[in-house]
Amino acid sequence: MRFIIKNNEDEASSYAANYIINRITQFSPSEQRPFVLGLPTGSSPLGVYRILVQRYKAGEVSFENVVTFNMDEYINIPRDHQGSYHSFMWTNLFSHINIPPGNVNILDGNAPNLEAECIAYEAKIKAVGGIDLFLAGIGEDGHIAFNEPGSSLASRTRVKTLAYDTILANSRFFDDNLELVPKMALTVGVQTVLEAREVVVMVLGARKALALQQCIEQGVNHMWTLSALQLHPHPMIICDEDATLELKVKTVKYFKDIERVARAEGFDQILPSNIRTDSNLKLVPAAVVVNGVHTPPCTSPQSTASHHLLLPPSTPTTCTSRSRSPSPDFTNDRMGSRIGDPAFTRRLTPAPEQQSRQTSE
Amino acid sequence: MPSALRPTLPQPSVTKFTNCRLVRGDSLVWEDVWVSSVTGKILQSQVAFYDEFITPDQTINLGGRIISPGFIDCQLNGAFGFNFSTLMNDMSEYGKQFRALNKKLVETGVTSYVPTVTSQTRDLYHKVLPYLAPSGSSRLASAGSESLGAHVEGPFISRTKNGIHDISVLQTPSTYSDLENVYGAANITPSASVSLPVKMITLAPELGQTTPSIIPGLRSNGIVVSIGHSEATFEEASAAVSAGATMITHLFNAMRPLHHRNPGIFGVLGTVPDSNFPRPYFGVIADGIHLHPTTVKIAWNAHPDGFILVTDAMHTLGLPDGRYEWLNGRGKDWIVKKGGELQLEGKGTIAGSSITLIECVNNFLEWSGASIPEGLKTVTATPAAMLGLKGVKGVLDPGTDADLVVLSEDISGGKRHLRVDEVWKFGVRVFGGASG
Numbered sequence: 088m089r090f091i092i093k094n095n096e097d098e099a100s101s102y103a104a105n106y107i108i109n110r111i112t113q114f115s116p117s118e119q120r121p122f123v124l125g126l127p128t129g130s131s132p133l134g135v136y137r138i139l140v141q142r143y144k145a146g147e148v149s150f151e152n153v154v155t156f157n158m159d160e161y162i163n164i165p166r167d168h169q170g171s172y173h174s175f176m177w178t179n180l181f182s183h184i185n186i187p188p189g190n191v192n193i194l195d196g197n198a199p200n201l202e203a204e205c206i207a208y209e210a211k212i213k214a215v216g217g218i219d220l221f222l223a224g225i226g227e228d229g230h231i232a233f234n235e236p237g238s239s240l241a242s243r244t245r246v247k248t249l250a251y252d253t254i255l256a257n258s259r260f261f262d263d264n265l266e267l268v269p270k271m272a273l274t275v276g277v278q279t280v281l282e283a284r285e286v287v288v289m290v291l292g293a294r295k296a297l298a299l300q301q302c303i304e305q306g307v308n309h310m311w312t313l314s315a316l317q318l319h320p321h322p323m324i325i326c327d328e329d330a331t332l333e334l335k336v337k338t339v340k341y342f343k344d345i346e347r348v349a350r351a352e353g354f355d356q357i358l359p360s361n362i363r364t365d366s367n368l369k370l371v372p373a374a375v376v377v378n379g380v381h382t383p384p385c386t387s388p389q390s391t392a393s394h395h396l397l398l399p400p401s402t403p404t405t406c407t408s409r410s411r412s413p414s415p416d417f418t419n420d421r422m423g424s425r426i427g428d429p430a431f432t433r434r435l436t437p438a439p440e441q442q443s444r445q446t447s448e
Numbered sequence: 449m450p451s452a453l454r455p456t457l458p459q460p461s462v463t464k465f466t467n468c469r470l471v472r473g474d475s476l477v478w479e480d481v482w483v484s485s486v487t488g489k490i491l492q493s494q495v496a497f498y499d500e501f502i503t504p505d506q507t508i509n510l511g512g513r514i515i516s517p518g519f520i521d522c523q524l525n526g527a528f529g530f531n532f533s534t535l536m537n538d539m540s541e542y543g544k545q546f547r548a549l550n551k552k553l554v555e556t557g558v559t560s561y562v563p564t565v566t567s568q569t570r571d572l573y574h575k576v577l578p579y580l581a582p583s584g585s586s587r588l589a590s591a592g593s594e595s596l597g598a599h600v601e602g603p604f605i606s607r608t609k610n611g612i613h614d615i616s617v618l619q620t621p622s623t624y625s626d627l628e629n630v631y632g633a634a635n636i637t638p639s640a641s642v643s644l645p646v647k648m649i650t651l652a653p654e655l656g657q658t659t660p661s662i663i664p665g666l667r668s669n670g671i672v673v674s675i676g677h678s679e680a681t682f683e684e685a686s687a688a689v690s691a692g693a694t695m696i697t698h699l700f701n702a703m704r705p706l707h708h709r710n711p712g713i714f715g716v717l718g719t720v721p722d723s724n725f726p727r728p729y730f731g732v733i734a735d736g737i738h739l740h741p742t743t744v745k746i747a748w749n750a751h752p753d754g755f756i757l758v759t760d761a762m763h764t765l766g767l768p769d770g771r772y773e774w775l776n777g778r779g780k781d782w783i784v785k786k787g788g789e790l791q792l793e794g795k796g797t798i799a800g801s802s803i804t805l806i807e808c809v810n811n812f813l814e815w816s817g818a819s820i821p822e823g824l825k826t827v828t829a830t831p832a833a834m835l836g837l838k839g840v841k842g843v844l845d846p847g848t849d850a851d852l853v854v855l856s857e858d859i860s861g862g863k864r865h866l867r868v869d870e871v872w873k874f875g876v877r878v879f880g881g882a883s884g
Contacts, residue, residue, distance in 0.1 A: 177493075182494070188497050
């Protein structure tokens, strides 16, 4: 996990914004091959959106070939109500940038069949080849999207009842009147987020400190759904100093040191998702079968939790950068393959470079 | 990227203004506004984006300038050499000159107005009023400023508060048919088909049967009744308001002054409003000649939500100093223009003004210390509400007409001064600005 600690909210936001812009730029998206961005609402991303808008207006980034998927939307409030996430996104981001309306995806909380809406949403994500980068925030109870404490870590897009804590927190957008806050929402699942090739989470302010501590220093736990990020191959958390209040000094120092060294060595932004930036790659990779180990592509995810605890969830990325094979079966290795003689190089064990070649076929 | 769903239009149809401050109530807010030249209205941009996949065809960066709703003048007698109280041998010439005036007037920021006809003969009303009927239904931006219907100022006014109106044409009404006779029944009594040519009538409520029967009759026909050119006492004025008068024509001018034992028409603004007795709107001429600046400020403080700036400008607006003919009732008079001041030749009475509405706003801002949005409200939202055009004009809300004025703000020597940079009518730029 990359864990970036910035001095304050502004620095954290501009770090995240720069990171996203660099990603989009490096990706050089086209109409056929858009950059797919997952987006949150709430107070955490506000600074990021503000900077994205500034940079767009300065001509430093274009959203013409960016496709967005929002995390969630309330059920049964008018779409153009000022508290709706459609309105939030319009006011804070979409109205200021050049994203084509057809590239914007937000769950419809007024759909006649909410179940069907959720299934269609997952299908849409798959159809564009999955999400390249999911930006997220967290709640005080550690929820990611509207995956409240106790949500299955294998959950997908679905109808969710909001926790009382969340209703309290969100009442600030509804004249501080609890009665006006919708009690239900549509939300992407934890698993939907984990399947993104990269997840960037903003954690700002002292109110989020406990949640951050639980998610970073404690184990994977459905009571703090963000902790599932520990299972993701390329997560990044960006926080301000206030959010670190509950962390051990050691933890803070450790991650700050890592970043310092990384910067000094000049690899501030490694490209973990080079699999996607490789323009020769097909959008929907085929399932990979190596030595009988079936590795499903990200676009046909498994839905059982036990399965995910075994397999690193963002599977296409694991094709190139997975460090160990998932509890491999016995393989009939030969001493000859270890000699280095070209005659013996045909190995039977999975090799990363070989896998990636197979993936791209 | 323009939506593929929309047919290609020769002109950019959806314009987005950005980096601008909008007049919203009593404040200026940093917000974008989208207008459509197809509907001529302000778009609900969020709905357009999510439902219709519309994106702007052009985006105009205003560099922090102010967008106001288009100005509305409730009392304008003419401009640029043309007076609405004019008879011509060939009345089609009248229509031509009227249309020419509209194109010029829009450049001053006045995107709609109520052309005003003073006390005149029956003949003139019958011939002229049909030309002054509401013209907005064509929704043609190129037509310039839009008539909202005529304002007939007289002839049912007081003989002693006539101002410069010709006494010989003044009348006292006893029934509604007296009005129909003078103005023409088709001009003030609605038939099923079209909108009435007359929008507003200034009358003296103390005359004849005006208050008991005529005011309610006009009200029920959808005509705004304004008290003016009147000797009404406080009690008479209050009765007129109770009967349905909702406006006062050029407050303080051509009426009794405030007396501490009889506060007169102005006193109505001091009453406690309730649902049966809403305080009326009132027009104020802030040209620096008709009223003392302090008087303007007192009126503003008395009832800010009713305060409407009007020009009462004559056809001399936009003309050089000189001596100009004016058809006044049965005879001809001469008006002498010297700077901004107009006088009736030989009498020295003030004869209207030669001021634009934006100059009135600037005067008012200077004298009152009101904020810029408060000042602009007096020529936008307030007159629109007075004319029953809430939700149609006078505000920058989605669904209202896209009549806009782009204003620059100069602050020099401690004075705030607004300048009209661009004017947009029905979502189309009709004045100023480099083409974007």
